[in-house]
Amino acid sequence: MVFTIIASGYFPRCALDATDGAEVRVGKIAALIGACDWGIHDLSRVEVDAGGLPRFNMPMELGLHLGARLLGEPRHRRKRALILDARPHRYDAALSDISGQDIESHNNEPDRAIACVRNWLSEHRPHNAAPLPGAGAMQDDYRLFQAEIGALLAPRRLDPSRLTHNDFLFAVRDWIATRAAIA
Template sequence: MARPPRPRPAPASRSVFINCPFADPYRPILRAMVFTIIVSGYHPRCALDSTDGAEVRIAKIAVILGACDWGIHDLSRVEVGPDGSPRFNMPMELGLHLGARLLGEKRHRRKRALVLDAEPHRYDRALSDISGQDVESHGNDPEAAICCVRNWLSEHRRPNEPPLPGAAALQADYRLFTRELRELLTPRRLDADDLTHSDFLFAVRDWIATRAEPG
């Protein structure tokens, strides 16, 4: 029996790498950004895409980042932990992105980045080398993160491509999605309070498809 064709990967021009914390306290912001990316017609990518204990994490991240023309880098959790050590994972991945853009082959030089933080100019104290770049602040608010991502994607749309729906409209869509999520997942026998990253991606796309159905 012939094997079914493997799904084609999303083109780099529509793929968005997300560099952010994956701890539970940050999850509301991550999910709001993922929702915004998908409803805007793009494909979110991050280190949670697959779990393989045999993979070297930084190598996996480099491959994913290389397959994306877009990158969101949230520096809001670059802070000192309980043991007195700062977390540098997010700045390191931002460095990979900027290095690919500055030194990579022609395709990588078209990479665009959205750099986020919790507070305006907070990053100056820890990462002064990016002081010349625009850094947006989401204030640890998922709805503000939706606005940042929407505006960034819309500002860099293709020539003659219509703008994305406004931030207020996407924020309203996200609130509706979260209200309808539990009912949507019940026939799938999925728990809205215990979703993996891939479960959440499926739920967003399923909700969009459901809303697009006639009647």
């Protein structure tokens, strides 16, 4: 999803952008949601931990986004959201209050997630903006990126399987810029 956002010309934001042990994470997340007009919330990331309890970070973040849209200043009432889950209506058992909303499913398949994000971003582009490359093209680009990332990062002595969030953002932007220079 992050690759698709960057390949579409946008800059993804998340709590991992900067770490600060003195900062309260929910405050950081609320500030990011407040600053962004669009949000992508993947409910499939609700996973059960070793103790049998689910992690509800993603639904809580979606709640902050929807709360800002419902109760915020006029600017916040224009917020848009892409809500994703692994399977259609999987969320109904635990989060039935959002049953009336359009929720996309990606079946835990990267190609489907790329298509969902690309199509949503495309729908919300300004009317005079050039179209985004198609989902198939972005899927092909992502596979090529995965195949080439090791060589791209080798001179920087970075292991592609151990990238920090910011290293990954850099790698995607660098790969896209390198590909554009070749074309």
